[in-house]
Amino acid sequence: MKIFIMPPNSLILFDLVERFGHEPLSLMKALRDRVTSNEIEAPPLNVTVDDVKLGLKYAGIEIPSGIRGRLAIYGPLIDQAEAAIFMEDAPYSFGCVGCQRTNELAKLLVRKRKVPILSLDYPSNEDEAKDMVVRVKEFLEGLK
Amino acid sequence: MDSNIETRLIFIAPTSDLTPDRIARFVHNLGNEVTVKETCYGVVLQGPRDAVKRTLDEVRKMDPNRIFSKIRAFPMGDLRRCRAHHGSRPGFAQLEKEWKDLCLVEQGLICVEKGEKPPAPKKRQKIPVNDLKKLIDEVSP
Amino acid sequence: MIKIAQLSCGTEYSGVQAEIERAAETVGAKMVYPDVDMQKIDKAVEEFGFNPNSPQLKLMIARAIELANKNYDADAIFIATCFRCAEGALVRTELRKFVQEHVRLPVVTYSFTERTKAAQLLTRMEALVTIVERKELLARERQVGLTAGLDSGSSTTKAVIMRDNVIIGKYWLPTGDVYSSAETALTNALAEAGVKYEQLEGIGTTGYGRYTLGKKFNAKLVQEELTVNSKGAVWLAGKQKGEATIIDIGGMDNKAITVRDGIPDNFTMGGICAGASGRFLEMTAKRLKVEITELGALADQGDHGKVKMNSYCSVFGIQDLVTSLAAGNTLADVASAACHSVAEQIYEQQLQEIEVRRPIIQVGGTSLISGMVTAMEHTLGQRPIVPRDSQYIGAVGAALLASGLLG
Structure with missing residues (x-):
């Protein structure tokens, strides 16, 4: 199944989802198509004015452009999500996930889709990490 | 660029004895159509999606609970994301932190492997107001 | 190459990063991004004293601290966040104050939308570069020789003739065609001054039409209005x-x-x-x-x-x-x-x-x-x-600064 991960660029979540046999809906793939496109209008990420306008599907015109631009990239991933894993308090999330307002809105958009969601905290010690991995595995297995 | 070409980052957990150099040589010897480049934390692979996937599966076998991977948006050596030109990539700090914590994830994977069910970790909770009052009374009666 | 340190949030996702870089390149500058180690970020936020929710703003703070502590070398600072973002505006304003307390570098702040284009940023970038590159010229306090200043604004065009630190002729009119408006202003200012065009030792141009006029009049100085107007304003106000x-x-x-x-x-x-x-x-x-x-x-x-x-x-x-x-x-x-x-x-x-x-x-x-x-x-x-003649700041500044470039 297609699993939306939050943060959408997390190495740990991407790896675990793939390891346990599902397809992570990753930001990296969404950006890949843009940055390797033949027409680079707005380097480095090639998020163009038109993309920011497409972001209006997810957030109104009164919302800052950075939020709409980010949602233009990962909003379509949310639209495909069949399940999701949110990892709260992930450290040092810059760039695509650097705007906390966008991150909160993205989670709301996923919740509105009424798909199964697993919420976790970023592990800070071994016990928490064990619990996290086991819960991710159980959650993903439960989806099959 | 061909949309079938994938760029993938492979990370070696800090607890592993593997080195980027060993993985790179291993990948070369596999003879898949995959380009490999060493990094601080492992290697970058680039090539047709299937070949990259096959290579990853083989590399993982070298140390299953200590090899991690994710795909990367920018192709290998892309100047737009070169540290020398733009400072570190926005995602770099997060990767650095996640890489450091891979040894924690490894412990989780061992649990899964053994079929263990770890006890739920205790969460920090706010102290009930009556308990707090008792504590205050104890400190300053 | 002038290095402008960029402290920002949201530029890449608003599609304006390329516009910022293009504007900088056009004026001979380069945007640079202070590199920050992960370990320094939390410490920087603590030192700064404001802990935003958005991680990118934390990174912005850490980058500013690198500049403030002089761990990173830059000539000017550009601080920008998304228009309508409250958290971004807070950090933008407070960071600007913070860096100004710590380093003597010219700073410009900007809140952008997805419609921000290089042309809108050009004047600001050009001013940053002028301040760095032309420090000595901008420090000039007296006009010398016989020079003219032309200020081609969006509403009005102004011309001033100066000789040995005194305004001897001036004229303004509503801007129509950029060139002919400037020509009319200059002709009338020259008439008031009682000097001929050929006698002028140099011309300076500023304002929206500065490049067009600079070419037409073979100007010694073609410079954006931020630095030129400042010079004119302090000169006129004494x-x-x-x-x-x-x-x-x-x-x-x-x-x-x-x-x-x-x-x-x-x-x-x-x-x-x-x-x-x-x-x-x-x-x-x-x-x-x-x-x-x-x-x-x-x-x-x-x-x-x-x-x-x-x-x-x-x-x-x-x-x-x-x-x-x-x-x-x-x-x-x-x-x-x-x-x-x-x-x-x-x-x-x-x-x-x-x-x-x-x-x-x-x-x-x-x-x-x-x-x-x-x-x-x-x-x-x-x-x-x-000050007296306060509408002529641009023209006065241009005449004064152009006199600093006379051979």
Whole structure:
């Protein structure tokens, strides 16, 4: 199944989802198509004015452009999500996930889709990490 | 660029004895159509999606609970994301932190492997107001 | 190559990063990004004392601390966040204050939308580069020889002839065609000065039409209006030494500039909307059927408190104006309210982005509208200095600086 991960660029979540046999809906793939496109209008990420306008599907015109631009990239991933894993308090999330307002809105958009969601905290010690991995595995297995 | 070409980052957990150099040589010897480049934390692979996937599966076998991977948006050596030109990539700090914590994830994977069910970790909770009052009374009666 | 350190959030996702870099390249500068180790980020946020929720803003703070601690070498600083983001605006403003307390580098702040284009950023970037590259020229306090300054603004074109630090001829007219307006202004200024075009030792151009005029007149100096106007303002006001704030309400955008010894170290320029500029005063005068030159005196007789006027948008502003006239308010009250509405916007937008330093010098064509100066006085609690010939700041600055380039 297609699993939306939050943060959408997390190495740990991407790896675990793939390891346990599902397809992570990753930001990296969404950006890949843009940055390797033949027409680079707005380097480095090639998020163009038109993309920011497409972001209006997810957030109104009164919302800052950075939020709409980010949602233009990962909003379509949310639209495909069949399940999701949110990892709260992930450290040092810059760039695509650097705007906390966008991150909160993205989670709301996923919740509105009424798909199964697993919420976790970023592990800070071994016990928490064990619990996290086991819960991710159980959650993903439960989806099959 | 061909949309079938994938760029993938492979990370070696800090607890592993593997080195980027060993993985790179291993990948070369596999003879898949995959380009490999060493990094601080492992290697970058680039090539047709299937070949990259096959290579990853083989590399993982070298140390299953200590090899991690994710795909990367920018192709290998892309100047737009070169540290020398733009400072570190926005995602770099997060990767650095996640890489450091891979040894924690490894412990989780061992649990899964053994079929263990770890006890739920205790969460920090706010102290009930009556308990707090008792504590205050104890400190300053 | 001049290095402009970028402290920002949201530029890549608003599609404006390339525009920022293009603007910098056009003026011979390069955007650079202070590299920060992960370990330093939490410490930097703690040192700064404000902990934003958004991680990118934390990174912005850590980058600023690198600059403040002089661990990273840059010539100027560009601070930008998304328009309408409250958290971003907070960090942008406080970071600007923080870096200015720690380093003597020129700083410009900007809040962008997805529509921000390189052209809008060009003047700001050019000013940063001028401040770095032309420090010695900008430090010049006296005009020498016989030079002319041309200021091609969006509303008016001004020309000034100067000889040995004295204005000997001047002329202004509404801008039509950029070149012919400048030619008319120059011809009339030369006539007043009693000198011939051929006698001029050098010409300086500034304002929107500076490049076109620079080519046509083979100008010695072609420079953006932020640094040129600052020079003209402190020269006209006799405040060349020490600190000052210059408020220039222009035809299309408003500028607020802080200077130290006549050289700008922080400036803002209205960019998102032209609603609260000199253009609104022109629209008001037209609607009240008075000449723009009479608007100020009329406003001074009025009571702005009697009229509620929307200060955010010129269209709604004029709508309020019509309604309040219909409700029986006097022309004077309405004129006063229009001036206060512009002053309020300058206060709410430009003056929040800079540190207001005394004295305040008000310049530009709108400074001749006395009601506008009164409105600024009410808003700031101090009457701004309006130097003689205050509408000629750009032309004077250009003539003065051009004289520094004579062989």
